[in-house]
Amino acid sequence: DTAVSQTPKYLVTQMGNDKSIKCEQNLGHDTMYWYKQDSKKFLKIMFSYNNKELIINETVPNRFSPKSPDKAHLNLHINSLELGDSAVYFCASSQDGTFEPQHFGDGTRLSIL
Amino acid sequence: QKEVEQNSGPLSVPEGAIASLNCTYSDRGSQSFFWYRQYSGKSPELIMSIYSNGDKEDGRFTAQLNKASQYVSLLIRDSQPSDSATYLCAVIGSSASKIIFGSGTRLSIRP
Numbered sequence: 001d002t003a004v005s006q007t008p009k010y011l012v013t014q015m016g017n018d019k020s021i022k023c024e025q026n027l028g029h030d031t032m033y034w035y036k037q038d039s040k041k042f043l044k045i046m047f048s049y050n051n052k053e054l055i056i057n058e059t060v061p062n063r064f065s066p067k068s069p070d071k072a073h074l075n076l077h078i079n080s081l082e083l084g085d086s087a088v089y090f091c092a093s094s095q096d097g098t099f100e101p102q103h104f105g106d107g108t109r110l111s112i113l
Numbered sequence: 114q115k116e117v118e119q120n121s122g123p124l125s126v127p128e129g130a131i132a133s134l135n136c137t138y139s140d141r142g143s144q145s146f147f148w149y150r151q152y153s154g155k156s157p158e159l160i161m162s163i164y165s166n167g168d169k170e171d172g173r174f175t176a177q178l179n180k181a182s183q184y185v186s187l188l189i190r191d192s193q194p195s196d197s198a199t200y201l202c203a204v205i206g207s208s209a210s211k212i213i214f215g216s217g218t219r220l221s222i223r224p
Contacts, residue, residue: 043214104156
């Protein structure tokens with residue numbers, strides 16, 4: 001069974017569109033995260049949720065809105081997509097909010113045309 | 114100065130040799146340090162964590178931490194072709210509220 005699963009794996013869309021990425025973990029962890037990895041492999045945390053509560057909200061455009069319906073799910077919705085949003089987005093989870101250890105999903109490669 | 118710095122590489126090491134990967138960080142109060150391995154097109158995978166000064170060994174991997182010099186390293190003994198990957202250094206800052214990743218060092222093990 002996949003521990004942290006993200007869908008879709010690939011997302012190709014036009015500038016200006018709105019899209020969502022879904023993430024689910026079956027590890028029973030309390031904390032989930034969203035990361036963005038750019039073309040230079042730089043991995044940066046965007047958000048973290050602990051038991052459905054927003055804990056970390058890095059300097060991310062408000063076009064990005066995370067939603068956690070329950071502690072096993074953390075979805076990412078992006079409005080008005082821009083070229084600079086092209087990246088790989090990783091979801092991750094950990095038992096608590098200490099980042100240790102983190103289990104990553106397989107990533108969603110977002111390409112903006 | 115970047116918060117977590119790594120040499121981007123590529124670092125080319127012959128099979129069977131020791132690969133040495135280095136990372137420096139700027140937040141002197143940082144307490145937790147991690148090494149992740151990321152194969153091309155895959156997600157990061159935690160391979161080592163270290164919290165106190167000195168060495169920590171796990172199989173062929175040794176993490177070394179020197180808080181005075183704000184330096185953390187990863188040694189891979191008996192390097193194998195399967196070790197070819199990008200290695201990401203990550204640090205939890207003094208506020209403990211976020212994790213900062215370096216941009217990674219690409220390691221290539223040549224036969």
